[in-house]
Amino acid sequence: MRSAIHVASAAVALAALWFGVVPPAVAADTPDPVADARAFQKFFTDKFPKLKLEDFVNGPYSMNEDMHRQWEEKEQFPPYDFSLDLGKEMFEKPFRNGKSYADCFPDKGIGIRQNYPYFDEKEGKVVTLELALNRCRETNGEAPFSYVKDEMAALTAYMAFTSRGKPFDIKIPDDPRALQAYQNGKRYFYTRRGQLNFSCASCHVQNPGERIRAEVLAPALGILNAMPIYRSEWGGMGTISRRFTTCNSQIRGVPLEPQADEYRDLEYYLSYVSNGLPISGPGARP
Amino acid sequence: MSMIRSTPRLKCILALVAGVLIAGATSALAASTEADFKAAFAAAEAADKEAAGLRNQWTTTAAALAEARKAAGRGDFDAAVAASKEAEALARASIFQATSEIQAWKALEIH
Numbered sequence: 513m514r515s516a517i518h519v520a521s522a523a524v525a526l527a528a529l530w531f532g533v534v535p536p537a538v539a540a541d542t543p544d545p546v547a548d549a550r551a552f553q554k555f556f557t558d559k560f561p562k563l564k565l566e567d568f569v570n571g572p573y574s575m576n577e578d579m580h581r582q583w584e585e586k587e588q589f590p591p592y593d594f595s596l597d598l599g600k601e602m603f604e605k606p607f608r609n610g611k612s613y614a615d616c617f618p619d620k621g622i623g624i625r626q627n628y629p630y631f632d633e634k635e636g637k638v639v640t641l642e643l644a645l646n647r648c649r650e651t652n653g654e655a656p657f658s659y660v661k662d663e664m665a666a667l668t669a670y671m672a673f674t675s676r677g678k679p680f681d682i683k684i685p686d687d688p689r690a691l692q693a694y695q696n697g698k699r700y701f702y703t704r705r706g707q708l709n710f711s712c713a714s715c716h717v718q719n720p721g722e723r724i725r726a727e728v729l730a731p732a733l734g735i736l737n738a739m740p741i742y743r744s745e746w747g748g749m750g751t752i753s754r755r756f757t758t759c760n761s762q763i764r765g766v767p768l769e770p771q772a773d774e775y776r777d778l779e780y781y782l783s784y785v786s787n788g789l790p791i792s793g794p795g796a797r798p
Numbered sequence: 799m800s801m802i803r804s805t806p807r808l809k810c811i812l813a814l815v816a817g818v819l820i821a822g823a824t825s826a827l828a829a830s831t832e833a834d835f836k837a838a839f840a841a842a843e844a845a846d847k848e849a850a851g852l853r854n855q856w857t858t859t860a861a862a863l864a865e866a867r868k869a870a871g872r873g874d875f876d877a878a879v880a881a882s883k884e885a886e887a888l889a890r891a892s893i894f895q896a897t898s899e900i901q902a903w904k905a906l907e908i909h
Contacts, residue, residue, distance in 0.1 A: 548908075555908045702903040704895060707856045707888070713906045766855035774853065 543695040545684050545784055552785040556733040560721070569737040569792040571730035575721040579728060583796075592669060592742040592794040595662070595749045599670030602663065607652040613667070616648035625668075625675035625791050629780050630683065631690040638693050638776040641668055642753055659770035660757060665740040665749035665794075672739065672793030680737060680791065682784040697781025700774050701732075706765030712778075727798060734786050736779065738795030745798065752779060830875035838882035839866055845889035854896035859888040 556568060560575075567574040573583030590596075603621065606612045614620035618627075628641035639647075645667055646656035657663040684690050704711045712732065715724065720731035727745075739752045750758070756775050757767035768774055842863060849855045862885035869877035 551908050698907070699903055702906040703899045704903070705854055705899070707858045707891075709895065711903065711906060717906070717908065761857060764857045766857055766860060768853060 543691050543698070545691070545694055548698070549785045549787055553733060553788075555717070556720075556731050560731070565788070566790055568731055568734035568786075569789055569795075571735060571738060571795070571797060572721075572728035573797075574731075575728055586796050590742075590794075591744075591796050592740075592749060595666045595669045595740075595742065596673055596794060598662075599666035599668070599673075602667055603670050607649070607654050609652050611652050613645065613648055616644070616651065621671060622674045623678060625672045625793070626678040626681050627683075629776065629783060631685055631687065631693060631780070633685060633687055633690075636689045637773065638697075638780045640752070640771065640776055640779050641671065642751055643771050643776070659753035660751060662749055664753075665751045668740045668751060669749065669794035672791055675791045676793070677790050680783055680787045680789055682780065682787055684784065693777045694781055694784060696774070697777035697779070700778045701781055706760065706763030708763040710763040712759065730797070732782065732785075734789045734792075736782050737786060737789050738792045738797075740793060741795040741797045743797045749794070830879040832870070832875055835866070835870050835875045835878040835882065838879045838886070839863075839870070842866070842882045842886035842889060845886050845893065849889050849892040849896065852893060852896035854892050856888055856892045859885050859892060862888060 553565065557563070557565060560568075563574055570580070570583055573579045603613050614622075618624055625641065628644065629638045631637070632639045642659055642664055645664065646659070649656055657667075684694055701712045704714070715729045716732035716735060720729050722729055736752060739755065740749055741755075742749050746754075753770035753775065756778065757770060760767040842859075846855060846859050846863065849859065862881050866878045866881035866885060869875070869881055
């Protein structure tokens with residue numbers, strides 16, 4: 513009887529030791545956004561020790577002195593100015609029902625870019641600024657804009673401009689769905705796709721500063737802070753949706769529909785790991 | 799003299815060789831039928847649909863499918879079958895990529 517008690521006690525002690533000391537196997541896969549963001553930013557600052565953290569928002573223009581000089585000259589007569597003017601005009605013009613974009617956003621939509629995308633706990637999904645703008649339009653009886661064309665770029669350009677200098681402040685609420693959205697975005701970022709077998713990270717983590725044909729690849733850190741952008745290659749403005757879908761096409765993958773859940777989650781992840789870096793949009797890129 | 803005597807035999811041989819060549823060429827030219835194309839195209843489309851379910855289609859698969867459809871439209875079923883088979887191979891590669899990346903993406907992650 514005594515030996516049976518000893519065996520049972522030993523088993524209980526072993527079980528306690530196992531569950532107390534050895535973490536459950538799933539812990540290794542549990543996302544830790546705070547640690548991720550720290551490691552992500554450290555990776556880039558270690559890779560480019562001469563750059564200050566806030567310099568990364570200038571993308572390829574932060575990568576060397578020549579490019580930086582080009583950026584300074586470009587900023588004297590910014591190629592996105594026309595879009596900024598159009599965006600301001602559109603933003604201030606009331607809808608046919610008399611309401612305006614300002615009625616759809618906190619602080620009347622001024623200086624809030626750094627808080628997008630956010631996780632909407634009611635919907636259980638990520639809401640981007642582009643999506644929120646179109647929802648605002650539809651709520652007020654207006655047709656939504658294309659996510660990849662000039663009108664959306666102009667509106668987001670104006671909203672980014674009013675937020676310049678404010679650090680990205682993306683929150684992950686205490687909601688398992690938010691953490692899952694973040695993790696889905698991370699997975700999308702690192703997953704190879706397309707016939708060229710590239711992930712987002714292949715270019716923007718493994719090779720920032722290197723050339724791919726004539727282009728200098730931008731670092732992933734701060735890559736969304738400058739959106740939307742005027743791209744000389746496009747001869748016009750581009751939204752985040754345009755950037756994501758174009759990246760997919762370039763690696764010979766069929767792009768998903770703009771604002772697909774995957775893209776929303778990707779934007780959530782990429783914005784979160786750039787928390788603390790200032791909004792610099794609208795930007796200009798080669 | 800012997801040449802003259804052997805002419806009928808030579809003619810027979812030549813006719814036989816020509817017959818074999820023509821038969822061979824004809825069978826090669828008529829290798830693919832519309833039914834072959836339809837079967838190959840259906841297999842390619844099914845694989846591409848599976849890739850779509852995995853949210854991982856390739857633009858090159860779509861291009862090969864379009865090429866197959868175009869070749870079939872002009873009655874060139876050999877080219878249509880070849881393009882369909884290429885599309886199927888590309889679609890299968892995209893499926894393999896999507897399934898292997900379910901775990902493989904973690905190797906690229908910054909820690």
